Amino acid sequence: MSRSEVKKYRKTPLLLAIVFVLPVVLAYLALSYDWFNKASTNKGQLLETVLDLNLINSELEPKWRLLFVMPQTCQQSCENALYSINQIWVALGKESDRVEPVVLVHNNSANPQSTQIVKHPSVVVLQVDEQNVNKVFKDDAADGIFISDTLGNIILKYPLKQQEQEAIQQSRDILSDLRKLLKLSRIG
Structure with missing residues (x-):
């Protein structure tokens, strides 16, 4: 060599x-x-404990849901949330048939007829019992916008925003997360 x-x-x-x-x-x-x-890539708060929407109504069609629980008094943050869930649904375009915007109203909630919700017929108002809402959210606060999967599991939470510009930015974040979920999901 x-x-x-x-x-x-x-x-x-x-x-x-x-x-x-x-x-x-x-x-x-x-x-x-x-x-x-x-x-992580999600912009919302990933819930660590499983919140089961089926405790409220088990006959819901398997769809992705944007949830909002109507508070006792609907102030600016509530109005922003109602406007946001409708705008997010509209912005989904052809995917909007896979998502249902839902407002949960119970006995102590503000009257939905006196809010932004009357301007948005696409938003489903679901009359529920307050005890069932308490069962679903347990110790967690029900103040926020939530995303629920097709099986009824509430998976993401977004806090309510007082300022309109913050609410608009948050709507973009929710839309981004929802589009990712819809892209990855073949169900609903």
Whole structure:
């Protein structure tokens, strides 16, 4: 063997180590020292405990739902939420048949006829018992806009916004999350 062949054979294992081992070491270091953002892609708050919408009404058609529980008094944040769920539904376009905007109204809720909801016939007003709402939301507050999957599991929550511009931005976030869910789901 000549010297050039010996050098060639010595370089081969070194090159293999660089090509296969170096990326693994770099990936380990990147994860260990947080070189990359480990953030999630959803913009809403992912609920850790399963909230079952079927406790309210088990006869609901399997669809994705935008939920809002009508509070006792409908102030600006409530009006923003009612407007937002309708606008999100409209913005879904051809996917809107897979999503149903729902407002849950119970005995102590504000009168839905005196709110924005009368301007939006696409929003379904569902009369429910307050005890069933309390069963669904347990210790969690029911103030917010929620996304429910086709099986009736409430999975994402978005807080209510007082300012109109914040509510509009939040609507964009909800729409973004909902589009991702619809894209990944074949059901509903």
